[in-house]
Amino acid sequence: MTIKRTDPVADVLRSAPMLSGLEPLDLQELAGMALLREVPRGQLVFAEGDEALGFFICAGGKLKVFKTTPDGREQILHFIFPGESFAEVALFTGRTYPASAQALETSRVVFIPREGLVRLIKKRTDIAFKLLAGSALWVRRLTDLIAEYAKAVPSRLAGYLLAEALRQRPTALADGARVRLVVNKGELAAHLGTVAETLSRAFARLRDDGVIEVEEREITIKDLAALRDLASGP
Amino acid sequence: MTIKRTDPVADVLRSAPMLSGLEPLDLQELAGMALLREVPRGQLVFAEGDEALGFFICAGGKLKVFKTTPDGREQILHFIFPGESFAEVALFTGRTYPASAQALETSRVVFIPREGLVRLIKKRTDIAFKLLAGSALWVRRLTDLIAEYAKAVPSRLAGYLLAEALRQRPTALADGARVRLVVNKGELAAHLGTVAETLSRAFARLRDDGVIEVEEREITIKDLAALRDLASGP
DNA sequence: ACCTACATTTGACTCAAGTCAAAGACCTGC
DNA sequence: GCAGGTCTTTGACTTGAGTCAAATGTAGGT
Numbered sequence: 372m373t374i375k376r377t378d379p380v381a382d383v384l385r386s387a388p389m390l391s392g393l394e395p396l397d398l399q400e401l402a403g404m405a406l407l408r409e410v411p412r413g414q415l416v417f418a419e420g421d422e423a424l425g426f427f428i429c430a431g432g433k434l435k436v437f438k439t440t441p442d443g444r445e446q447i448l449h450f451i452f453p454g455e456s457f458a459e460v461a462l463f464t465g466r467t468y469p470a471s472a473q474a475l476e477t478s479r480v481v482f483i484p485r486e487g488l489v490r491l492i493k494k495r496t497d498i499a500f501k502l503l504a505g506s507a508l509w510v511r512r513l514t515d516l517i518a519e520y521a522k523a524v525p526s527r528l529a530g531y532l533l534a535e536a537l538r539q540r541p542t543a544l545a546d547g548a549r550v551r552l553v554v555n556k557g558e559l560a561a562h563l564g565t566v567a568e569t570l571s572r573a574f575a576r577l578r579d580d581g582v583i584e585v586e587e588r589e590i591t592i593k594d595l596a597a598l599r600d601l602a603s604g605p
Numbered sequence: 606m607t608i609k610r611t612d613p614v615a616d617v618l619r620s621a622p623m624l625s626g627l628e629p630l631d632l633q634e635l636a637g638m639a640l641l642r643e644v645p646r647g648q649l650v651f652a653e654g655d656e657a658l659g660f661f662i663c664a665g666g667k668l669k670v671f672k673t674t675p676d677g678r679e680q681i682l683h684f685i686f687p688g689e690s691f692a693e694v695a696l697f698t699g700r701t702y703p704a705s706a707q708a709l710e711t712s713r714v715v716f717i718p719r720e721g722l723v724r725l726i727k728k729r730t731d732i733a734f735k736l737l738a739g740s741a742l743w744v745r746r747l748t749d750l751i752a753e754y755a756k757a758v759p760s761r762l763a764g765y766l767l768a769e770a771l772r773q774r775p776t777a778l779a780d781g782a783r784v785r786l787v788v789n790k791g792e793l794a795a796h797l798g799t800v801a802e803t804l805s806r807a808f809a810r811l812r813d814d815g816v817i818e819v820e821e822r823e824i825t826i827k828d829l830a831a832l833r834d835l836a837s838g839p
Numbered sequence: 840a841c842c843t844a845c846a847t848t849t850g851a852c853t854c855a856a857g858t859c860a861a862a863g864a865c866c867t868g869c
Numbered sequence: 870g871c872a873g874g875t876c877t878t879t880g881a882c883t884t885g886a887g888t889c890a891a892a893t894g895t896a897g898g899t
Contacts, residue, residue, distance in 0.1 A: 438748050438749075438751065438752045439752075440752045440754075440755030440756070441752070441755060441756055441760070441837055442755055442756070444755055446751055446752060446754075446755065448748060448751070460737075460740070460741045460744045461741065462737075462741070463734065463737040463738040463740070463741040464738050464741035464742045464744075464745055469744065469745040469748045469749070470748055492730065492733060492734070493730050496726065496727050496730070496733070499726060499730070499733035499737070500697065500726070502737060503694075503697040503733070503736060503737060503740065504697040504698050506694070506697070506737065506740040506741065506744065507694045507695065507696070507697040507698035507740065508698045509744050510694045510698075510703065510740065510743050510744060510747065511698055511703040513744065513747035513748065513751065514672050514682060514703045514704055514747065515672075515703070516751060517672065517680055517682070517747065517750060517751060517754075517798075518672045518673075518674045518675070518680060520674075520680075520751075520754055520798070521674030521675060521676055521678055521680065521798075522674070522675050522676070523885070523886090524885080524886075526675070555845095555846070555847095556846075556847070557845095557846070557847085564751075564754070564755075565886075565887085566886085566887065566888085567846080567847070567848090568847090568848080568849085568886090568887080568888085569885090569886055569887070571847060571848055571849080572848085572849085572886090574848095575848080575849090603675055757855065757856090758855080758856075789875095789876070789877090790876075790877070791875090791876070791877085799856075799857085800856085800857065800858085801876080801877070801878090802856090802857080802858085802877090802878080802879085803855090803856055803857070804877095805877060805878055805879080806856090806878085806879085808878095809878080809879090
């Protein structure tokens with residue numbers, strides 16, 4: 372298969388941080404093995420327990436990686452946006468994915484078979500280091516998530532809003548800063564390890580305490596100091 | 606704290622699964638950079654936030670890796686026994702350890718500086734794969750741990766007892782199988798994300814329901830089916 | 840406009856589990 | 870043997886948060 376100048380797959384690969392620094396030739400080889408897949412809203416990309424045949428890079432849309440808890444609820448581990456890779460860690464242990472991935476809206480993902488990655492690592496050590504760094508980041512994220520569980524829901528929410536504000540507009544972090552929720556409140560509840568009703572009450576409490584202002588998915592931070600206070604203390 | 610350069614280091618390295626398959630010469634080079642350290646009971650090997658200068662292999666004793674939650678409790682992520690490596694994941698992201706490590710009893714650990722590992726990876730790709738696999742295992746463990754939180758404490762305890770029974774004597778998993786707790790109940794509580802009092806009540810409940818029998822740290826499984834039931838259901 | 844599906848909020852109730860307090864068991868060193 | 874420490878258990882109390890139920894809002898699709 373010849374790679375065209377406008378090959379959408381190659382474009383996606385080029386934009387993925389995980390693969391940055393790859394030579395055009397390596398990129399081309401990888402693109403030759405990759406598959407572009409359209410995932411309708413609500414469809415699973417893979418399910419927990421599926422054989423891990425490769426990893427993915429998000430080319431458009433919005434997805435979630437989650438784990439189903441024994442009582443049927445779902446705990447969202449991570450949201451995925453264009454350019455981000457996911458499930459790469461699963462390729463190196465067991466043979467199955469430890470969590471499921473599902474499209475929150477109709478999305479496009481590029482699939483890269485395990486073989487392609489393995490070949491790449493053997494050829495380029497720096498890819499191994501990037502993978503190790505990415506995987507280490509996951510470990511850090513998950514350990515942090517575990518520690519979060521000890522906090523009450525309003526505190527978890529405060530922590531999330533702070534992190535999002537910092538991620539969206541790091542320079543504008545002050546009273547009056549605005550945060551746009553990237554997902555609806557039901558999904559956010561699952562990410563914070565709770566249910567929609569409890570999250571709703573947490574929003575109401577922050578609002579009543581004058582810490583934030585809520586207009587649909589648009590949050591305004593009215594009292595940054597108080598928000599920080601809540602986020603650290605229980 | 607005593608740090609000494611000695612021969613036994615090479616023995617420890619040879620016995621570590623993570624380094625298995627290394628040529629004697631590589632092993633020797635690594636041993637030359639390694640330091641053996643004696644850690645008295647209760648002493649920290651490193652604290653969350655410390656600069657990650659290297660990783661460790663346990664050469665004797667018993668340690669825990671834990672994260673301190675905002676409200677001051679500690680969540681134990683993993684217990685560490687001889688031969689196991691720890692903190693290797695921290696070397697590839699940020700510059701700091703995401704959790705703390707402390708000796709549960711007086712222990713010996715071998716410290717291997719980051720530089721040694723990096724050099725090794727560049728020379729031998731299979732080490733990179735081993736590290737990736739190890740790190741992936743961590744991710745799996747942590748995602749499982751997160752899902753565990755949705756269960757009630759007695760269920761978490763049941764799950765732990767099953768896992769331990771399987772680890773200690775895989776062949777003898779049947780009614781009447783015995784499990785010896787590797788740590789005291791206070792530490793076990795922290796590992797299960799709860800406090801000593803609640804864990805004590807959970808043990809009492811399993812005992813009263815005739816599922817297990819408890820003699821100090823020696824647990825006898827009386828009704829394996831019921832234990833399995835509890836572990837999966839809420 | 841209208842209808843259906845989904846998202847959000849609020850109230851009422853219940854319960855698991857954390858806190859505080861205290862007692863007993865078990866070591867270890869003096 | 871005794872004193873001081875840690876570990877474990879039990880009781881009484883409090884509360885955060887999940888469940889059930891219902892009302893309201895919102896967005897598409899026909």
